[in-house]
Amino acid sequence: MQVTETLNEGLKRAYTITVPAAALDAKVQEKLVEAQPEIEMKGFRKGKVPMPILRKQFGTRLLGDAMQEAIDAAMKSHFDASGDRPAMQPQVTMQNGEEWKEGDDLVVEMTYEALPEVPEVDLSGIELERLVVKADEAAVTEALENLAANAKDYEDRAEGAAAEDGDQVVIDFKGSVDGDYFEGGSAEDYPLVLGSGSFIPGFEEQLKGAKAGDAVKVDVTFPAEYGAAHLAGKDAVFECTVKSVKAPKAAEIDDELAKKFGAESLDAMKAQVAERIEAEYTGAARAVMKRALLDKLDALVSFDLPPSLVEAEAGQIAHQLWHEENPEVHDHNHGAIETTDEHKKLAERRVRLGLLLAEMGRKAEVEVTDAEFTQAILAQARQYPGQERQFFEFVQKNPQVQQQMRAPLFEDKVVDHIVASAKVTEREVGKDDLQKALEALEEL
Incomplete structure (x- = not known):
C-alpha cells in the first residue's frame, strides 16, 4: 500500500492511495477462507464448498468489502502517522472508476482540510x-403577586352583571348536530373561563355579555381536524344555561397560598422565591x-x-x-x-x-x-x-x-x-x- 502526497497548501491536503491488486486478492481469499466453514450450498456438505465456486459466488461482493477496508486502513494509518485531524469527513474518489476492473491496482485520491495547530493561551x-445581584424585596413581592394571580379564585359578580372576558361562567349545556344530541356534548355546572380558548373556537365569545339565569344558544362549527371524526367540520348548536357569573380574584398572599405551592409557610415560600430569583x-x-x-x-x-x-x-x-x-x-x-x-x-x-x-x-x-x-x-x-x-x-x-x-x-x-x-x-x-x-x- 502506497500513500503519496499531492497537495499541501495551508490547511488543504491531498494524497493518492494505491492498493496493489495482489493485496486486494489476498484480502478476498482471507475472507473466503474465514467464511468457508459456515457456508452451505446444494450438492456440497457444510464447509466443503470448493474455493473456486465460493470465489465465483461471493468474490465480487467481498472484493468491494476488501477495497473499503483497505482504504479505511490506509486513511487511519496516515492520520496516525501524520497527526493530522481532518476538519470534516475526507473526500475519497476512485481514479479511473469507470475503467477499473478486477485485477487492477486500486488508486484513490483523498482530500481534506486539516485542523490547525491551536496556540497555547496564558x-x-x-x-x-x-x-x-441580590433578590430585593420588590422582586420577591412581584413574584409572589404573579403566583397569587395564577392561583386566583372566582367570586360571584353583582346580580345582573354581564360576563366579561376573563370571567368564569358556570353553565349547563347540551350540544346537537342536525337536531340530534351527541354523546359527550353535554355537561352540568361546568366552570368555563371566557377567553381561555378551552372550548371550540367561537363558543366562548358568544357567552360574553350573558347574565346569570340567561339561556343562550351558541352556534359553532367543529374544526375540520377535530379529534372526533363524526363531528369534524360539522355545524353544531349548544343550548346553554348560565347559572352564575364570577369575576377573577387574586389569591391572598398568605400561608394558605404558600401551602398551595408546597411551602410550609409564607416566610418559607418567600425564601424559596428569593433563591429562585437569585439563581436566575x-x-x-x-x-x-x-x-x-x-x-x-x-x-x-x-x-x-x-x-x-x-x-x-x-x-x-x-x-x-x-x-x-x-x-x-x-x-x-x-x-x-x-x-x-x-x-x-x-x-x-x-x-x-x-x-x-x-x-x-x-x-x-x-x-x-x-x-x-x-x-x-x-x-x-x-x-x-x-x-x-x-x-x-x-x-x-x-x-x-x-x-x-x-x-x-x-x-x-x-x-x-x-x-x-x-x-x-x-x-x-x-x-x-x-x-x-x-x-x-x-x-x-
Whole structure:
C-alpha cells in the first residue's frame, strides 16, 4: 500500500492511495477462507464448498468489502502517522472508476482540510468581572403577586352583571348536530373561563355579555381536524344555561397560598422565591461573563481556519437569521440564501473560538459524564409534557442529536475550567444593570 502526497497548501491536503491488486486478492481469499466453514450450498456438505465456486459466488461482493477496508486502513494509518485531524469527513474518489476492473491496482485520491495547530493561551492574565445581584424585596413581592394571580379564585359578580372576558361562567349545556344530541356534548355546572380558548373556537365569545339565569344558544362549527371524526367540520348548536357569573380574584398572599405551592409557610415560600430569583440572576450574570471571556480569548489568538468549516458555519448563520426575519416560513422550501461578509466574519469568530475551546478542553481532559448528559436530556424532555419517554428514546437513537446536545455541555465545562484559572472579581449591581448588560449582548 502506497500513500503519496499531492497537495499541501495551508490547511488543504491531498494524497493518492494505491492498493496493489495482489493485496486486494489476498484480502478476498482471507475472507473466503474465514467464511468457508459456515457456508452451505446444494450438492456440497457444510464447509466443503470448493474455493473456486465460493470465489465465483461471493468474490465480487467481498472484493468491494476488501477495497473499503483497505482504504479505511490506509486513511487511519496516515492520520496516525501524520497527526493530522481532518476538519470534516475526507473526500475519497476512485481514479479511473469507470475503467477499473478486477485485477487492477486500486488508486484513490483523498482530500481534506486539516485542523490547525491551536496556540497555547496564558489564562493567568485573563481578568473577568462577575456581576452579583441580590433578590430585593420588590422582586420577591412581584413574584409572589404573579403566583397569587395564577392561583386566583372566582367570586360571584353583582346580580345582573354581564360576563366579561376573563370571567368564569358556570353553565349547563347540551350540544346537537342536525337536531340530534351527541354523546359527550353535554355537561352540568361546568366552570368555563371566557377567553381561555378551552372550548371550540367561537363558543366562548358568544357567552360574553350573558347574565346569570340567561339561556343562550351558541352556534359553532367543529374544526375540520377535530379529534372526533363524526363531528369534524360539522355545524353544531349548544343550548346553554348560565347559572352564575364570577369575576377573577387574586389569591391572598398568605400561608394558605404558600401551602398551595408546597411551602410550609409564607416566610418559607418567600425564601424559596428569593433563591429562585437569585439563581436566575446568577445564570444571566454567567452569560454576561462568558461573553466577556470569549471576547478576550478571541482577541488573544489568531490562526488559520479551515475554509470548509467557516463556509458551513456562515451558511447556518445566514439561514438562521433569514428564518428569524421570516417567521411565517416554517419549512426549508425557499430559495438559496446568500452569505454576506458579516455572516462570514461572525462564522470565523465562532469557528476560531470553537476550535480553541475544543483544544483547551482536550488538553485539560474535560469530559461530559453520562450522568450529566442524562440530566440534560431529562431537562429538555420536560419541555414535551406527556412525550418525555418518546423524546428520550429519540435522542438515544440519534448520534447526531446526542452530539448537538453534548457540545454546549462540553463548552460550558471548558468555560468553567478557564474561569477557575482566571482572575475574577465580583461587583454587586441592581437588577436593571444586569438587564442592560444582557441587552447589550443581544446587540453585539
